[in-house]
Amino acid sequence: xxxxxxxxxxxxxxxxxxxxxxxxxxxxxxxxxxxxxxxxxxxxxxxxxxxxxxxxxxxxxxxxxxxxxxxxxxxxxxxxxxxxxxxxxxxxxxxxxxxxxxxxxxxxxxxxxxxxxxxxxxxxxxxxxxxxxxxxxxxxxxxxxxxxxxxxxxxxxxxxxxxxxxxxxxxxxxxxxxxxxxxxxxxxxxxxxxxxxxxxxxxxxxxxxxxxxxxxxxxxxxxxxxxxxxxxxxxxxxxxxxxxxxxxxxxxxxxxxxxxxxxxxxxxxxxxxxxxxxxxxxxxxxxxxxxxxxxxxxxxxxxxxxxxxxxxxxxxxxxxxxxxxxxxxxxxxxxxxxxxxxxxxxxxxxxxxxxxxxxxxxxxxxxxxxxxxxxxxxxxxxxxxxxxxxxxxxxxxxxxxxxxxxxxxxxxxxxxxxxxxxxxxxxxxxxxxxxxxxxxxxxxxxxxxxxxxxxxxxxxxxxxxxxxxxxxxxxxxxxxxxxxxxxxxxxxxxxxxxxxxxx
Amino acid sequence: xxxxxxxxxxxxxxxxxxxxxxxxxxxxxxxxxxxxxxxxxxxxxxxxxxxxxxxxxxxxxxxxxxxxxxxxxxxxxxxxxxxxxxxxxxxxxxxxxxxxxxxxxxxxxxxxxxxxxxxxxxxxxxxxxxxxxxxxxxxxxxxxxxxxxxxxxxxxxxxxxxxxxxxxxxxxxxxxxxxxxxxxxxxxxxxxxxxxxxxxxxxxxxxxxxxxxxxxxxxxxxxxxxxxxxxxxxxxxxxxxxxxxxxxxxxxxxxxxxxxxxxxxxxxxxxxxxxxxxxxxxxxxxxxxxxxxxxxxxxxxxxxxxxxxxxxxxxxxxxxxxxxxxxxxxxxxxxxxxxxxxxxxxxxxxxxxxxxxxxxxxxxxxxxxxxxxxxxxxxxxxxxxxxxxxxxxxxxxx
Numbered sequence: 001x002x003x004x005x006x007x008x009x010x011x012x013x014x015x016x017x018x019x020x021x022x023x024x025x026x027x028x029x030x031x032x033x034x035x036x037x038x039x040x041x042x043x044x045x046x047x048x049x050x051x052x053x054x055x056x057x058x059x060x061x062x063x064x065x066x067x068x069x070x071x072x073x074x075x076x077x078x079x080x081x082x083x084x085x086x087x088x089x090x091x092x093x094x095x096x097x098x099x100x101x102x103x104x105x106x107x108x109x110x111x112x113x114x115x116x117x118x119x120x121x122x123x124x125x126x127x128x129x130x131x132x133x134x135x136x137x138x139x140x141x142x143x144x145x146x147x148x149x150x151x152x153x154x155x156x157x158x159x160x161x162x163x164x165x166x167x168x169x170x171x172x173x174x175x176x177x178x179x180x181x182x183x184x185x186x187x188x189x190x191x192x193x194x195x196x197x198x199x200x201x202x203x204x205x206x207x208x209x210x211x212x213x214x215x216x217x218x219x220x221x222x223x224x225x226x227x228x229x230x231x232x233x234x235x236x237x238x239x240x241x242x243x244x245x246x247x248x249x250x251x252x253x254x255x256x257x258x259x260x261x262x263x264x265x266x267x268x269x270x271x272x273x274x275x276x277x278x279x280x281x282x283x284x285x286x287x288x289x290x291x292x293x294x295x296x297x298x299x300x301x302x303x304x305x306x307x308x309x310x311x312x313x314x315x316x317x318x319x320x321x322x323x324x325x326x327x328x329x330x331x332x333x334x335x336x337x338x339x340x341x342x343x344x345x346x347x348x349x350x351x352x353x354x355x356x357x358x359x360x361x362x363x364x365x366x367x368x369x370x371x372x373x374x375x376x377x378x379x380x381x382x383x384x385x386x387x388x389x390x391x392x393x394x395x396x397x398x399x400x401x402x403x404x405x406x407x408x409x410x411x412x413x414x415x416x417x418x419x420x421x422x423x424x425x426x427x428x429x430x431x432x433x434x435x436x437x438x439x440x441x442x443x444x445x446x447x448x449x450x451x452x453x454x455x456x457x458x459x460x461x462x463x464x465x466x467x468x469x470x471x472x473x474x475x476x477x478x479x480x481x482x483x484x485x486x487x488x489x490x491x492x493x494x495x496x497x498x499x500x501x502x503x
Numbered sequence: 504x505x506x507x508x509x510x511x512x513x514x515x516x517x518x519x520x521x522x523x524x525x526x527x528x529x530x531x532x533x534x535x536x537x538x539x540x541x542x543x544x545x546x547x548x549x550x551x552x553x554x555x556x557x558x559x560x561x562x563x564x565x566x567x568x569x570x571x572x573x574x575x576x577x578x579x580x581x582x583x584x585x586x587x588x589x590x591x592x593x594x595x596x597x598x599x600x601x602x603x604x605x606x607x608x609x610x611x612x613x614x615x616x617x618x619x620x621x622x623x624x625x626x627x628x629x630x631x632x633x634x635x636x637x638x639x640x641x642x643x644x645x646x647x648x649x650x651x652x653x654x655x656x657x658x659x660x661x662x663x664x665x666x667x668x669x670x671x672x673x674x675x676x677x678x679x680x681x682x683x684x685x686x687x688x689x690x691x692x693x694x695x696x697x698x699x700x701x702x703x704x705x706x707x708x709x710x711x712x713x714x715x716x717x718x719x720x721x722x723x724x725x726x727x728x729x730x731x732x733x734x735x736x737x738x739x740x741x742x743x744x745x746x747x748x749x750x751x752x753x754x755x756x757x758x759x760x761x762x763x764x765x766x767x768x769x770x771x772x773x774x775x776x777x778x779x780x781x782x783x784x785x786x787x788x789x790x791x792x793x794x795x796x797x798x799x800x801x802x803x804x805x806x807x808x809x810x811x812x813x814x815x816x817x818x819x820x821x822x823x824x825x826x827x828x829x830x831x832x833x834x835x836x837x838x839x840x841x842x843x844x845x846x847x848x849x850x851x852x853x854x855x856x857x858x859x860x861x862x863x864x865x866x867x868x869x870x871x872x873x874x875x876x877x878x879x880x881x882x883x884x885x886x887x888x889x890x891x892x893x894x895x896x897x898x899x900x901x
Binding site: 393403460464491495497 | 834
């Protein structure tokens with residue numbers, strides 16, 4: 001049995017941010033995550049650090065929060081934020097009235113804007129549609145959500161915080177009507193443990209209601225699925241937004257070597273049963289293609305969906321529901337923190353931990369906005385020359401990940417999952433989507449002698465099945481060609497089709 | 504109009520194109536072959552899959568669905584194609600073993616067994632079950648081979664690692680071509696105190712002199728040696744390509760490298776020339792007849808866009824299995840993905856149906872309804888249909 005003060009359920013940006021804040025304020029804590037960090041909505045978003053521009057009209061409070069947090073995160077997280085800058089582009093036919101409202105609202109809220117001509121915009125982003133009328137420059141950035149979570153957890157780890165990934169909470173323990181802990185199951189081994197604590201924080205996003213129900217409470221949520229596509233290269237160096245009311249497919253974000261475009265917004269019931277519709281892919285490509293015409297011919301390497309947990313309200317379109325967050329005190333030792341967005345995760349964590357400090361009757365100021373994220377000095381920043389110097393040891397040619405990177409992650413995390421290595425190194429995130437490097441990553445695990453015979457081929461099959469879910473609706477052109485080659489390698493050359501393995 | 508006029512122009516340098524070209528050149532035709540680049544055979548295991556649905560590939564072929572193009576080839580043509588292939592490869596120093604009446608197994612790089620029909624001699628000693636007692640010799644920092652996969656599945660296997668300082672199969676294969684390297688390598692292997700019946704290597708034992716290299720290791724180690732095919736780039740695939748290419752050249756064929764075919768000049772019911780782009784300028788090559796052997800999607804013969812699948816040299820009608828969302832099933836491992844049936848439908852003369860070209864023949868992996876992975880109709884299917892298409896062309900007196 002493990003004893004701690006605060007139990008955090010959920011390893012998305014919010015949960016990881018709470019762990020960091022608690023660590024900096026000296027509160028013992030333990031984080032439980034059923035998958036890997038950033039496995040839910042955190043890892044299934046654009047990776048956009050909003051300037052706030054997107055919300056100035058629909059939700060001015062959120063917009064201001066976004067802007068403030070944007071300024072904080074670019075300061076404390078230099079190794080996971082790229083200061084790309086952003087443009088809101090106005091296409092022929094887009095409302096001029098909206099433009100006026102947009103500029104006025106930005107001004108009132110305090111978000112700096114600069115109206116630039118289409119010529120200037122094309123100088124900044126040559127791939128833009130030359131027909132745009134004008135653009136508004138805003139301080140958008142791109143952010144790596146996986147790295148963000150890992151860096152937040154680094155502080156927790158340094159201060160002695162506990163964390164269990166691939167552990168699912170199966171029960172909330174109660175005594176005299178109060179939550180006293182959780183029972184968790186190790187998803188790998190099936191082993192169960194009990195963790196006792198004084199306060200439980202439910203930071204499980206789309207799963208918040210499910211978890212709250214275990215404590216006899218509820219969290220009314222509207223779940224909204226958003227789908228995105230990834231291109232095989234960086235079509236723009238700036239974030240591109242459409243200057244109109246938020247709608248489908250109107251944001252393109254450059255992230256490392258690729259671009260992400262989205263999203264859609266469809267109400268869903270069960271966050272574990274979402275699938276992407278082919279029409280969503282076509283919509284996103286069509287809309288993104290209006291801003292950057294080359295989008296129509298470029299290679300889409302993957303399409304995926306995330307689920308936005310939005311606080312329930314009577315507004316019909318989920319985009320109009322406030323994305324500002326809320327902390328719910330269930331009056332039984334459990335708090336749920338819901339809503340919000342990636343950009344404001346730190347603020348959400350701060351408010352949550354303020355609440356916890358009050359409950360414990362302790363006083364210590366939040367420091368997360370001032371201290372740089374721990375662990376950034378270890379990250380090289382990856383200049384290309386450095387990455388290419390060791391060509392012989394590169395196992396993922398798309399993302400230039402070396403064997404040493406992979407071995408280090410396996411040693412640190414003891415993982416048997418290729419996905420965990422991807423989240424920490426970008427292995428398999430390039431054009432071949434792990435087609436070659438997964439065979440190698442599992443081969444390295446074999447070399448390290450940590451895979452059982454059952455895990456060996458089973459892990460390959462499991463990976464390919466998951467990978468296929470992401471790429472299935474983006475298969476045409478060169479991506480289909482590459483997919484057929486990968487299928488030929490695994491099912492033909494390696495004869496993986498006929499083996500039935502557990503796992 | 505090109506300066507040289509050929510009897511036949513082949514498009515595609517894979518197993519089908521080179522086989523058809525060689526046969527036609529041997530029958531006295533003036534043959535040229537245009538190719539956009541290296542064919543996918545270089546990525547393959549070099550094994551000749553015929554049909555994997557039963558222990559006996561011939562019975563498996565008979566059991567294929569009625570629309571499968573294997574039914575357009577006679578049993579005699581299959582035998583002749585395979586015999587001819589084996590004879591030519593043996594003559595080129597790349598002997599193949601196996602019969603059309605029996606499938607066999609080859610140990611894969613993850614310890615599973617691949618079903619195939621003819622195999623290069625270098626894989627002859629491959630075990631036929633997980634009981635096989637083998638010792639795997641691997642190479643430090645070789646990126647595409649991990650003996651742990653095999654050791655974890657074969658209980659009687661062990662391995663040792665030689666540091667050749669090179670990370671690619673191609674690089675190590677060229678080291679083996681050096682006698683001094685081979686000698687120092689052999690001295691190292693002898694010290695490994697290997698107890699198992701057989702010694703396995705990733706398929707890196709040379710490129711040009713692979714038979715001699717393997718025989719030398721077998722002689723010194725006094726036991727059979729075999730290769731395990733690797734993921735691309737694959738040396739056995741490249742050896743096969745080199746030998747097919749050499750026999751085409753020996754028969755008098757000409758190859759135009761890096762000539763990407765982009766279209767055709769047409770007149771009435773005839774194709775007059777194929778238009779190619781090479782080194783940035785268009786060229787056309789005239790001929791009496793044409794053979795399209797550009798392969799499927801990987802080879803570049805078929806291309807899909809958002810809504811349809813096209814063959815973009817002659818714009819032949821392509822059988823397309825439904826709308827884009829229907830091309831793939833949910834289960835990755837189903838082997839029934841409808842996309843596997845996409846391709847050109849031909850009649851008994853290997854000419855595309857619903858097209859008006861009298862002098863255009865189609866063979867190999869671009870044909871519709873093959874379902875390569877499901878049916879195991881690989882290079883063997885290419886050999887057979889290439890022969891049948893070439894014979895059909897000759898019969899028509901072209």
